[in-house]
Amino acid sequence: MRFGVVVFPGSNCDSDTLHALRDVLNQDAVFLWHKDHDLKGVDCVVLPGGFAHGDYLRSGAIAKFSPLMREVGEHAARGGLVLGICNGFQVLLELGLLPGAMLRNKNLKFLCRFVTLRVENERTVFTNRARKGQVLRIPIAHFDGNYYAPPKVLDDVERNSQVVLRYADEQGRLTEEANVNGSMRSIAGLVNKAGNVMGLMPHPERAAEALLGGTDGRVILESVIRGRAS
Amino acid sequence: MKVRILVSFKNSVLDPQGQTVKNALLTLGYGFVKDVRQGKVFELDLEGIDEAEARRLIPEIADKVLANPIIEKFSWDIMP
Amino acid sequence: MKVRILVSFKNSVLDPQGQTVKNALLTLGYGFVKDVRQGKVFELDLEGIDEAEARRLIPEIADKVLANPIIEKFSWDIMP
Amino acid sequence: MIDDRILKDHNLTRDEFKLIVKLVGREPNLTELGIFSVMWSEHCGYKSSRVHLKKLPTKGPAVIQGPGENAGVLDIGDGLAVVFKIESHNHPSFIEPYQGAATGVGGILRDIFTMGARPIAVMDSLRFGPPDQPKNRSIMEGVVSGIAGYGNSFGVPTVGGEVYFDAGYAQNPLVNVFCLGLVQKDKIFYAKTDGVGNAVLYVGAKTGRDGIHGATMASAEFGKETEHKRPNVQVGDPFKEKLLLEACLEAMERGLIVGIQDMGAAGLTCSTSEMAAKSGTGIEVDLDLVPQREAGMTPYEIMLSESQERMLMVARPERVADVQAIFAKWDLDAVVIGKVVEGGRLKVRFHGDEVIDLPVDAIVNLCPAYKRPSVKPKPAKAAGKGAPVSLPDNFSKAFLKLLASPTIADKEWIFRQYDHMVQTNTAFLPGADAAVLRLKGSRRALAASLDGNSLHTRLDPKTGGAAAVAEACRNLACVGARPIGVTNCLNFGNPEKPEVMGQFEAVIEGMIEACKAFAIPVTGGNVSFYNDTEGTSINPTPVLGVVGIIEDIDKAVRPGFKAAGDVVVLLGETKDEIGGSEYLKAVHGREDGPAPRLDLAVEKKVQELCLEAAGLGLLQSAHDLSEGGLAVALAESCFHGRKGLGCVVDLEAGLRPDALLFGESQSRIVVSLRPTDLNRLLELARERKVRAAAIGKVYGESIVLSQAGKKLVDVTVREAFKAWKNAIPDLFKIHA
Numbered sequence A: 001m002r003f004g005v006v007v008f009p010g011s012n013c014d015s016d017t018l019h020a021l022r023d024v025l026n027q028d029a030v031f032l033w034h035k036d037h038d039l040k041g042v043d044c045v046v047l048p049g050g051f052a053h054g055d056y057l058r059s060g061a062i063a064k065f066s067p068l069m070r071e072v073g074e075h076a077a078r079g080g081l082v083l084g085i086c087n088g089f090q091v092l093l094e095l096g097l098l099p100g101a102m103l104r105n106k107n108l109k110f111l112c113r114f115v116t117l118r119v120e121n122e123r124t125v126f127t128n129r130a131r132k133g134q135v136l137r138i139p140i141a142h143f144d145g146n147y148y149a150p151p152k153v154l155d156d157v158e159r160n161s162q163v164v165l166r167y168a169d170e171q172g173r174l175t176e177e178a179n180v181n182g183s184m185r186s187i188a189g190l191v192n193k194a195g196n197v198m199g200l201m202p203h204p205e206r207a208a209e210a211l212l213g214g215t216d217g218r219v220i221l222e223s224v225i226r227g228r229a230s
Numbered sequence B, C: 001m002k003v004r005i006l007v008s009f010k011n012s013v014l015d016p017q018g019q020t021v022k023n024a025l026l027t028l029g030y031g032f033v034k035d036v037r038q039g040k041v042f043e044l045d046l047e048g049i050d051e052a053e054a055r056r057l058i059p060e061i062a063d064k065v066l067a068n069p070i071i072e073k074f075s076w077d078i079m080p
Numbered sequence D: 001m002i003d004d005r006i007l008k009d010h011n012l013t014r015d016e017f018k019l020i021v022k023l024v025g026r027e028p029n030l031t032e033l034g035i036f037s038v039m040w041s042e043h044c045g046y047k048s049s050r051v052h053l054k055k056l057p058t059k060g061p062a063v064i065q066g067p068g069e070n071a072g073v074l075d076i077g078d079g080l081a082v083v084f085k086i087e088s089h090n091h092p093s094f095i096e097p098y099q100g101a102a103t104g105v106g107g108i109l110r111d112i113f114t115m116g117a118r119p120i121a122v123m124d125s126l127r128f129g130p131p132d133q134p135k136n137r138s139i140m141e142g143v144v145s146g147i148a149g150y151g152n153s154f155g156v157p158t159v160g161g162e163v164y165f166d167a168g169y170a171q172n173p174l175v176n177v178f179c180l181g182l183v184q185k186d187k188i189f190y191a192k193t194d195g196v197g198n199a200v201l202y203v204g205a206k207t208g209r210d211g212i213h214g215a216t217m218a219s220a221e222f223g224k225e226t227e228h229k230r231p232n233v234q235v236g237d238p239f240k241e242k243l244l245l246e247a248c249l250e251a252m253e254r255g256l257i258v259g260i261q262d263m264g265a266a267g268l269t270c271s272t273s274e275m276a277a278k279s280g281t282g283i284e285v286d287l288d289l290v291p292q293r294e295a296g297m298t299p300y301e302i303m304l305s306e307s308q309e310r311m312l313m314v315a316r317p318e319r320v321a322d323v324q325a326i327f328a329k330w331d332l333d334a335v336v337i338g339k340v341v342e343g344g345r346l347k348v349r350f351h352g353d354e355v356i357d358l359p360v361d362a363i364v365n366l367c368p369a370y371k372r373p374s375v376k377p378k379p380a381k382a383a384g385k386g387a388p389v390s391l392p393d394n395f396s397k398a399f400l401k402l403l404a405s406p407t408i409a410d411k412e413w414i415f416r417q418y419d420h421m422v423q424t425n426t427a428f429l430p431g432a433d434a435a436v437l438r439l440k441g442s443r444r445a446l447a448a449s450l451d452g453n454s455l456h457t458r459l460d461p462k463t464g465g466a467a468a469v470a471e472a473c474r475n476l477a478c479v480g481a482r483p484i485g486v487t488n489c490l491n492f493g494n495p496e497k498p499e500v501m502g503q504f505e506a507v508i509e510g511m512i513e514a515c516k517a518f519a520i521p522v523t524g525g526n527v528s529f530y531n532d533t534e535g536t537s538i539n540p541t542p543v544l545g546v547v548g549i550i551e552d553i554d555k556a557v558r559p560g561f562k563a564a565g566d567v568v569v570l571l572g573e574t575k576d577e578i579g580g581s582e583y584l585k586a587v588h589g590r591e592d593g594p595a596p597r598l599d600l601a602v603e604k605k606v607q608e609l610c611l612e613a614a615g616l617g618l619l620q621s622a623h624d625l626s627e628g629g630l631a632v633a634l635a636e637s638c639f640h641g642r643k644g645l646g647c648v649v650d651l652e653a654g655l656r657p658d659a660l661l662f663g664e665s666q667s668r669i670v671v672s673l674r675p676t677d678l679n680r681l682l683e684l685a686r687e688r689k690v691r692a693a694a695i696g697k698v699y700g701e702s703i704v705l706s707q708a709g710k711k712l713v714d715v716t717v718r719e720a721f722k723a724w725k726n727a728i729p730d731l732f733k734i735h736a
Ligand SMILES: Nc1ncnc2c1ncn2[C@@H]1O[C@H](COP(=O)(O)OP(=O)(O)O)[C@@H](O)[C@H]1O
Pocket: D123, D124, D125, D126, D158, D159, D160, D161, D162, D163, D407, D408, D409, D411, D412, D414, D415, D418, D429, D430, D431, D432, D433, D434, D626, D627
């Protein structure tokens, strides 16, 4: 599997993501420059975390206009894999590749911490190594992770099993406390209808090595590497 | 030409920042403030474009760039 | 009574957000946009207070709570 | 004509002015005077501190660069070097907490990456007034979100720090930011101009009327009249700084530039003159070429502006186009504004006229150094002064109160706002005694800690200075790291007051002794004087940042009790010392002394023992004893350990029970280990002549502390945890 990690001005988890994919999981992984029009033949495009364009205006709002996003859009339309992590998720929402938008965290503060997530849909290409209901421990680090969509869209998304991850407590229960940023229906990760584009607020690349506090992030990354929905 | 564009959350979207400001005002004794909504304002300086064109392009810019139509609405004015 | 308060950086203060928006608009071909300043807008719903009192208290609220007078300025209006 | 009023506005004395006239050979014009005013300010010229700082030990086999550049550099082997430094941004953070703290982070990051290093960690040392007052809370909230706002966006993890609360900081909070960078040894850059004819490039943000006279402001006492200097506040742009980082590192990596200097305090003035002075060349710039944000700026304003996110670079003329291409890639301008010339003069043109012509040596190197009058501080003496301290009726209650005192309480409310994991090197999350960063591709790891107890330092400045070094090193020892170098930020009052100067000299003396004892060089630092408001000085506040190395990251000791049944051992000796303790302050409302004594030889032995035991894999956990003493250290070992684990401890008779539980005697570490390893540890302790006593075990769900069988404290871990965990968040709950 060949991965391409997009570098926007202000991306700051680009190297971390490349490190996890290439050095930890031994995948072929390259950087893709946002101003280019070249996907370098990758199978999976990763939009990494960070603050593209400083997150000024709105998170992800300016990044969506980067030249490379045309190719990313086409790649997605062809069924190619796209994974948006944190800021990358925000960019996917702004691009309209995923439904909804992000609001400020409910406590109006940046939040960096490990959270627990419940796997809602284990049949996607991004979760095929997980069990339904499995609880994953992965860090978040964001200011705008409070997921919002109009009720009709939410119902749609639920009906199509597009919700992949929800914030939950260690036992997998959905509680207000566990929903750290106030997301609607505790949504932490979503796929598009076709199932080839995923966005999630938690950082799997930060939970790929035991030394850093856990390896649950690998469940997501290794699912992609396996590369098929089951 | 100066243009002012206001972007704010749609009424259906919860505005926690506005709520926090309201609570702060309450604590400070400004109980007559019943609601607060917080939004963004953009002041643009335009050059080399006439008013008709501006009237066409401003909403385009607002819709495409400045506001996210899923959560936000906008209004604008050419400033005197 | 509805009041709108605009808060933005003083002209002499750097506005990185506005600058970034301007650059984005430039890249998108809106070269006629010469400058952008970004600020905040607050819309307040007031109740149980008359206009004269509002006119006295709004600037107080703006100065004390909504704007940081060290780097920001504000203006306000009672909305029709 | 330059009169006394102008001189006063520029914080220069008549004598200094006379010296300037002599050095320049004529009376300077106003712009030139402005240049001297910032370069000869306390902040840039170190005129009150230089003679004392010179005495600090700065040599060592690993030192690649000591004080004098943007940051110190130490060789860590494997072809790598660490670059680190600490800076204060105290006054700006009081005026505008968010932007003041944010630009403080921006400034120290530039210091690090100007040297060619990628910043890999930030730590912050903060001092605020008591957080039960809304004003202090709002400063704290602003400062913390400012540090978060800048560091998170830039993409450097803020991996640790410290916070103290004391009434003395209400009008004068302290914001010290430490940054650590990593660089290949053969890719270090310096502030130099090299050959005549080289191009001088300006890169980064445009120049505005920001912070004009920030450096002189940071060098003057705060009072009502400083209010009018408020428009000086600068707004940080972390996004631009991130672009600047990437562009600079790329240009450096490709060997396209000769020298580089960031524009921090005193902006263009400082960068141009320092670079020229360091290479013994002159420099010529044309201000009309400087990118400007505002119309109608004068040469004075352009030269003294402290606009953020700017750098000055020198490159060979034939490389300029390549440099510009890299900056363009990152959406930044790189503009040639002048060139390196012979003759050792700074020459500045504006609208075709030469507006500045000064000898760089005079600006940079000939600022007078003062040995200001000082009175030697008398360490607060023991008994006699003040009423005797009565024992608390209920030790459990006192314990809970101590855990909830803001200085001791959990700081997660702060560090949760910091991205402490970006760059994926943070091996220990905040909560450990020291931050631990793995080095990708190596078994070795870096550790760093910031420390300084200003109450102890006020009570006994010399011991306070030494203890800050000792505690920082002790924190490293607790994770299994050996110290390799120190940086320091010395926050003091007005140096023109003999008592303040006396404190300053004593603190330096203490630091020198401690650094020598640990054989670690001081590679840099920062002095912040004039932390006075309306005549009152802050407590003397040295903040020491120590960097260390762990040879094998698998042997690093993680905080917190691991398993029931493990033995709890106290290394070091507890003395009858409650002076200057948080206990005395929080429970009895007193801040009197004497401060705990420090014996550096003992300290060294305790740390060596801890390091050896860690290296042998004997330690399940280790935690140094500081504020709150043994009881708090035990509680924290419970909180950071496996959920719910408690401990039962029985201590010897003899000492006052409050000194035993809450006293802050130096040179102590509490460790836990498997019962089977106990004898080995005690044996090592005997060999090394370190006091070590098995005081109890990890057990149950409560913290039970007794003296000679008499129970003093019995609190469930749950209850203790709640007191500690909620204290700070509760203060920030909105009371609607
Ligand atoms: N200002 C701060 N910024 C980031 N982390 C902090 C800050 N203050 C404290 N911490 C973290 O909280 C933990 C506990 O701090 P502190 O109570 O000072 O510990 P100790 O007393 O054990 O030295 C440490 O890991 C420290 O790094």
